[in-house]
Amino acid sequence: MKGLIKAILVLCFLSGCQMLGAEQDIRPMQLSQNAVIDQEYADEAKKIILSMEEVVEIKGVSQKTDIYLAPRVKHFDRFRLKEIRKYGYDSVKKRYPDATVHVSTDQKIFMELEKLEQELKNKTISEERMEKKLKKLDEMMKG
Amino acid sequence: MSSSKKKNVTPAQENYQKLASKHEQKRPVAKNCIRAFLVGGFVCLVGQGIHVFYYTFFDFTQRTASDPTVATLIFVSVLLTGFGVYDRFAQFAGAGTAVPVTGFANSVASAAIEHRTEGYVLGVGGNMFKLAGSVIVFGTVAAFVIAIIKTMLVQWGGL
Numbered sequence: 001m002k003g004l005i006k007a008i009l010v011l012c013f014l015s016g017c018q019m020l021g022a023e024q025d026i027r028p029m030q031l032s033q034n035a036v037i038d039q040e041y042a043d044e045a046k047k048i049i050l051s052m053e054e055v056v057e058i059k060g061v062s063q064k065t066d067i068y069l070a071p072r073v074k075h076f077d078r079f080r081l082k083e084i085r086k087y088g089y090d091s092v093k094k095r096y097p098d099a100t101v102h103v104s105t106d107q108k109i110f111m112e113l114e115k116l117e118q119e120l121k122n123k124t125i126s127e128e129r130m131e132k133k134l135k136k137l138d139e140m141m142k143g
Numbered sequence: 144m145s146s147s148k149k150k151n152v153t154p155a156q157e158n159y160q161k162l163a164s165k166h167e168q169k170r171p172v173a174k175n176c177i178r179a180f181l182v183g184g185f186v187c188l189v190g191q192g193i194h195v196f197y198y199t200f201f202d203f204t205q206r207t208a209s210d211p212t213v214a215t216l217i218f219v220s221v222l223l224t225g226f227g228v229y230d231r232f233a234q235f236a237g238a239g240t241a242v243p244v245t246g247f248a249n250s251v252a253s254a255a256i257e258h259r260t261e262g263y264v265l266g267v268g269g270n271m272f273k274l275a276g277s278v279i280v281f282g283t284v285a286a287f288v289i290a291i292i293k294t295m296l297v298q299w300g301g302l
Contacts, residue, residue, distance in 0.1 A: 106205045107205050108205055
């Protein structure tokens, strides 16, 4: 029994250290003019946020002057989520002062934006439905 | 053996106490801790699974999904308490099942079941919060005190 417990403890410590390394470089999806609605704002904003050290992946969509962004933050940096959101918001706002920027680190928003990106890319979404979906997302981000 | 009991004893009693403590079984503290850690972690893992399930398949965000998650966990643990499964589980795991929200639900449900024979008002109603009552009282009081401290810091400390 004692040996088993020791083995489990050692395993726990070892597997805890496996998290480091294995970093992928994921490019943000660039939609620009191929999408149903012009995604130039979102593309640029995605690049800006992804250049942050803490962000590993990003999804984002823009509609006119509204930019919706959902970065996925590195595991250990999740302690500073609020700070990262603020920094991301500020840097995008600096690039586009007249745009309305929404940054959320919620996993749900990330998933929804991923779906939206795919739909925009495949052109399987209409402008009205997109507007409706974004309105819903906006409410989720607030609530 | 508490130290207060060692006063006013005859030498013979003292000898006996020494003998008894020598033969007393040691509490396996380390083993209990590891069990509690693993089972408590398992309960949390299940909770996290339910959380992910709710925000993936329903209209919840990560933040709002915590409410139905807690509700589900409470419901499941009350059911398990009613079926008598939770007791055995808790016997094995100790604090691992008492500390998460499931332990709180268990303490309310088991007290309610135990005193059902005394009637609904004085039995169930009166004894339901026998164990959980202190948690609620001290939780509310602590929240109140901390809220006052925070308000003072924000209002006058300019934090």
